[in-house]
Amino acid sequence: MGFIELHEITKSFANNTVVKNLSLSVEEGKFLSFLGGSGCGKTTTLRMIAGFETPTSGRILIEGKDVSRVPPARRNLGMVFQNYALFPNMTVRKNIAFGLKIAKVPAQEMHARVDEMLALIHMENYGDRYPHQLSGGQQQRVALARAIAVRPKALLLDEPLSALDAKIRVQLRDDIRNIQQELGITTIYVTHDQEEAMSISDQIAVMRNGGIEQVGTPFDIYNTPATSYVASFIGTLNLLEGYVVDAALGKVDLNGTTVRTVSDLRGFEGKKIRLTVRPEALSVARQDDAGSASDVNNITGTAERVKFLGSTVRFVMKFGETYMFMDRFNSSQLVLPKKGDSIRVSFAIDACRLLPEGDAIAMPGSGVSDEMIQ
Amino acid sequence: MKNGGATRKAMSWFWLIIGLLYFFIPLLSTFLFSLKGKKGVLSFVAYQHVFADPKFLQSFLFSLQMSVYTIIVGLVLIVPTAILINLKIPKAKPVIELFSLMPFVIPPVVLAFGLIKFYANPPLALVSSPALLVAGYVVISFPYIYRSVDTGLTSMDLKVLTEAAQSLGAGWLSILFKVILPNLRTALLSATFLTFATVIGELTLAVLLAWPAFGPYMAHVGRDLAYEPAALAILSFMMTWGSISLIQFLSRGIPGAKSEIGGLH
Ligand SMILES: Nc1ncnc2c1ncn2[C@@H]1O[C@H](COP(=O)(O)OP(=O)(O)OP(=O)(O)O)[C@@H](O)[C@H]1O
Ligand SMILES: [Mg+2]
Numbered sequence: 001m002g003f004i005e006l007h008e009i010t011k012s013f014a015n016n017t018v019v020k021n022l023s024l025s026v027e028e029g030k031f032l033s034f035l036g037g038s039g040c041g042k043t044t045t046l047r048m049i050a051g052f053e054t055p056t057s058g059r060i061l062i063e064g065k066d067v068s069r070v071p072p073a074r075r076n077l078g079m080v081f082q083n084y085a086l087f088p089n090m091t092v093r094k095n096i097a098f099g100l101k102i103a104k105v106p107a108q109e110m111h112a113r114v115d116e117m118l119a120l121i122h123m124e125n126y127g128d129r130y131p132h133q134l135s136g137g138q139q140q141r142v143a144l145a146r147a148i149a150v151r152p153k154a155l156l157l158d159e160p161l162s163a164l165d166a167k168i169r170v171q172l173r174d175d176i177r178n179i180q181q182e183l184g185i186t187t188i189y190v191t192h193d194q195e196e197a198m199s200i201s202d203q204i205a206v207m208r209n210g211g212i213e214q215v216g217t218p219f220d221i222y223n224t225p226a227t228s229y230v231a232s233f234i235g236t237l238n239l240l241e242g243y244v245v246d247a248a249l250g251k252v253d254l255n256g257t258t259v260r261t262v263s264d265l266r267g268f269e270g271k272k273i274r275l276t277v278r279p280e281a282l283s284v285a286r287q288d289d290a291g292s293a294s295d296v297n298n299i300t301g302t303a304e305r306v307k308f309l310g311s312t313v314r315f316v317m318k319f320g321e322t323y324m325f326m327d328r329f330n331s332s333q334l335v336l337p338k339k340g341d342s343i344r345v346s347f348a349i350d351a352c353r354l355l356p357e358g359d360a361i362a363m364p365g366s367g368v369s370d371e372m373i374q
Numbered sequence: 375m376k377n378g379g380a381t382r383k384a385m386s387w388f389w390l391i392i393g394l395l396y397f398f399i400p401l402l403s404t405f406l407f408s409l410k411g412k413k414g415v416l417s418f419v420a421y422q423h424v425f426a427d428p429k430f431l432q433s434f435l436f437s438l439q440m441s442v443y444t445i446i447v448g449l450v451l452i453v454p455t456a457i458l459i460n461l462k463i464p465k466a467k468p469v470i471e472l473f474s475l476m477p478f479v480i481p482p483v484v485l486a487f488g489l490i491k492f493y494a495n496p497p498l499a500l501v502s503s504p505a506l507l508v509a510g511y512v513v514i515s516f517p518y519i520y521r522s523v524d525t526g527l528t529s530m531d532l533k534v535l536t537e538a539a540q541s542l543g544a545g546w547l548s549i550l551f552k553v554i555l556p557n558l559r560t561a562l563l564s565a566t567f568l569t570f571a572t573v574i575g576e577l578t579l580a581v582l583l584a585w586p587a588f589g590p591y592m593a594h595v596g597r598d599l600a601y602e603p604a605a606l607a608i609l610s611f612m613m614t615w616g617s618i619s620l621i622q623f624l625s626r627g628i629p630g631a632k633s634e635i636g637g638l639h
Contacts, residue, residue, distance in 0.1 A: 052537055072540040079541035085534040089556040098552075099542035143538075150542060 001064060003028035003186050004049065004154060009058035011044055011210075018044050020210040022058075026154075026188060026203070031180055032215075033189045033197040036207030037233070042190045043158055045207075049188065050156050051075050062153060078147030078185075080157040084139040086131040092118070092142050093127040099150035117145040120179060137168040144176065154186040161196065173200050194234050198222070206230050228355045231276055238282075238324045239355065240275045244268040250349070255320035259297035263354035274355040279314060279325035281351035285344040298346045303337035317343055401611065408604035420601035424609070429591055434574075437588035440504065441573035444511040445566050448519045451512065453562075456523045457554060460532050467524075474520045477513055482578035485510060490582065501583065510579045511572075518568035526561025527554075560625040567617040575610065 002025030011019040019041045026032045034042040047053040049060060051072030060068045067075055086095050096117050100110045118124045121141040131139055140160055147155060160176070161169040177200040180187050191197050197204050198218040206213045206221060206229075214226040225231035232239075242254035247265040251258055252275060261275060285298050301317035301324055308314075313334060315326040326345055328334060337343055411420035424430055459466055477485075489510055493500040500506045532554070539549045555562070580587035592610075596603040 050537075050541060052540075072537070073543050073545060075541075076543070077541060079538065081534055081538060083531070083534065085531070085538040087535060087538070087553055087557070088530065089553075089559075098539070098544075102543045102548055146538075146542070 002026050002061075003030075003063060004188070005061040006045070006049070007059040007061070009045070009048060009055045009060065011041075011048060011053060012056045017056075018210050019048070019055075022211055024205060024212060024215065026186060028186055029184045030202045031177065031187045031189065031200060032203040032205060033191055033201040034207055035191060035194060035197040035204050035233075038192060040207045041210040042192075042207055044210075046156055046158055046188060046190050050077055050079050076150070076153050078150065078152035078155045080140070080143050080147050080155070080160045082159045082162055084131070084136070084143045084163075086139055086143055086146070088131055091128050091130055092123065092134070095131070095142055096146045096149050098146060103150060113149055117149045120148075120182075121145045121175075135168075136164050137172055140164065140172060141175070144179070148179070148183065148185065152185070154188065155180070156188050158190045159192070160189075162191075162193075169196070176200065198234075206233060208233075228276070231353070231355070236279050236325060238277045238279060238322075240277065240319070240322060240324070240352075242273060242275065244271055244273055254299065255322075257299050259299065259352065260349045261352050261354060262350045263352075265354065268354075275352045276355050277347050277352045279327040280312075281347050282324075282326035282345045283328075283347070284326075285346040295349050296346045297349055297352065298344060300342055300344045303339055303341040303343050305339060306336050315343065317345070401608075404604050405608050408601055408608055411601040411605075420605040421609075423599075423602050424595075424605050429586075433586050433588045433591035436586055437574050437576075437580075440508060440511060440585075440587065441570045443504075443508045444515060444573050445569050447508060448512045448515050448569060449562065449565065452516065452519045453523055453555075453558075454550075456520060456527060457532070457550075460524070460527045461536060470520065471524075474517045477517055482510075482514065482576075483582070485513060486579050486582035489579075504585070507579060507583050507585055507587075510583070511569075511576065514576065514579070515569040515572050518572065519565040522561045522565040522568065523558065526558045530554075530557045560621070563621050563624055567621055571614055571617060574613070 004024075004026040006022055006024045009019055009022045010017065018039075022041075022045060034045060036042055044053060048055050051067070051070060055068060058068075059066050062075065062077075087098065090098065093114050096114045097110055100113060105113065114127070115124075118127055121144060123138060123141060123145075126134065126138065126142075131142070134142065140163075144160075157176070161172055164172065173196055176189075189197070189201065198221075201218055203215060204218055204221050205215045208229055214221060214230045216224075216226075221230060222234055225234065231237060240254050242252040242259075244265050245251045245253045245258065247267070247269045250261045250263065250265055252261060252265070252273065254275070259275070263275075265273070299319060301319040304316040304318055304323070306313060306315055308330070309327075311330055312327045313330050313336075315328065315337065317324045317326065324345075326343075406416075408420050409416040409418065411417060411423065455470075459470055489506055490501055492498065493506055535553055535557070536549055539553050544552070575589050575592070576587065577589035577593055581590050581593075592603070592606050595606060
């Protein structure tokens with residue numbers, strides 16, 4: 001049984017149902033992220049767990065107890081908000097002590113706990129400052145300390161880093177993860193940033209249209225996406241259109257080249273399908289593989305341009321009318337193609353997966369669209 | 375280019391000085407006039423007369439008392455209402471805002487007659503009670519109090535702060551007294567002083583409900599005497615400016631506080 005459990009939660013605002021029949025279980029001490037596009041219901045779900053919204057139907061259990069109708073003040077959950085929400089009239093110390101005072105923790109213990117929290121967020125010397133005298137990153141640290149000072153059962157964070165600049169964001173997310181690990185506190189984290197979710201979570205729940213598409217470890221979500229939405233939402237995906245020529249052998253005709261897939265193509269005989277391959281699954285074909293090894297597909301594209309992404313370099317190619325990406329590690333030995341060069345690339349047959357026609361694709365950061373070529 | 379800049383600068387100074395003159399000349403002449411109580415010399419004799427009249431202090435103290443009641447009743451009624459509206463029914467805000475303009479639209483005479491008619495007969499015979507006067511003052515000060523408080527609430531991110539406090543276990547009383555009110559200090563101060571200024575000088579309600587208030591006293595002095603009203607005008611001007619300076623002084627050092635008077639920045 002999970003530490004936090006949602007049972008068929010539905011939430012409607014007037015006639016608008018924004019969370020539909022959502023069920024989820026979070027184990028004690030785990031870090032779970034809600035990941036999804038804007039408006040998919042992440043915040044609403046988190047707010048229902050926190051108690052700021054009441055589910056239209058369904059139950060929320062914390063440690064096995066139904067808290068669906070318990071007010072937020074009595075749920076004992078720490079909450080961190082996007083815009084910090086520190087009390088502007090109180091110093092850092094007083095902000096952190098707020099919950100302890102409410103809980104009537106004896107003064108001595110309270111001061112000790114505040115010191116401990118200040119040390120945890122590396123802000124020992126900032127206790128007497130007011131929130132407006134701190135940077136955004138420091139304010140969010142204080143908000144985190146304030147939330148965990150009362151030793152809540154779980155920690156809820158709603159896009160806590162989205163108001164910060166890129167560098168602080170990366171640094172603070174590691175801090176959040178470290179603190180979470182140190183305290184072993186069950187954490188639910190809302191973000192629309194897949195890289196953020198991947199880097200700090202034990203589990204990711206990919207959300208779409210008020211429901212959960214898939215729950216799994218970052219590794220599973222990325223490598224074995226359960227739905228085409230998840231496959232296209234996470235990371236970058238090449239989409240290749242073709243016709244099934246031999247369903248039994250998994251053979252597909254892509255623009256005149258036959259490739260093989262291990263996906264089950266029964267029922268698609270002669271039909272148009274889309275195959276997906278991650279850019280990092282592509283490599284430059286070796287010269288001597290003209291005979292084509294049995295577990296590798298080869299296709300030939302035309303180089304368009306090269307994009308530097310830091311540790312990797314992305315080759316943008318045209319294959320028929322479709323754009324295709326191939327990622328390679330950056331190195332000074334790398335030979336860069338010129339526009340119009342033909343490139344022969346290969347990928348393992350089990351790296352390409354079937355995407356059924358008509359199945360939804362996440363638009364942001366998915367597939368290859370014209371503007372991504374720019 | 376340099377010349378253009380200099381001309382522009384000169385022009386701004388010119389207009390600033392015109393503005394200051396427009397503001398200060400009447401004030402200065404009133405002040406000088408108030409000093410002419412004794413023939414041929416400048417003296418504070420008019421001020422002495424003002425202070426010597428026992429009715430001055432009596433009516434002032436009466437109005438002061440009424441303004442304190444008005445401020446208490448007004449704040450107790452309006453602050454929780456404004457908080458509730460901002461938190462729970464923000465859709466009702468335009469309605470309340472419109473409602474808060476009513477005292478400007480309905481003349482005090484109408485309000486006074488309405489109150490007299492409605493509260494003249496048992497079981498609501500309140501015409502002779504100061505409670506009715508205070509009630510009328512609360513209506514008149516409603517726009518100032520509501521707008522100050524509303525501006526204060528809007529500028530502090532009420533909803534998120536409330537939720538943050540709730541998630542830390544705070545109940546409504548703690549939230550009100552430890553989170554909302556301390557951050558509303560400037561707004562409450564400006565509401566207080568605006569109400570004070572309104573009540574101290576109010577004439578119509580006090581006259582029609584027949585109370586010996588400061589407003590009627592000033593009007594009475596103005597009708598019968600020459601130099602003393604000028605002295606009174608200068609005194610009340612100084613009180614107003616004293617109040618404003620006090621707001622500035624008291625709200626100094628409040629983190630993030632701007633001076634807001636009547637909902638204006
Ligand atoms: N109080 C409310 N009243 C009416 N509709 C609401 C309310 N809160 C949220 N919604 C609607 O519910 C939907 C989901 O909102 P929610 O804030 O949960 O999305 P989200 O996944 O957190 O998105 P984002 O990434 O943009 O924060 C949106 O369409 C939103 O307009
Ligand atoms: Mg959100």
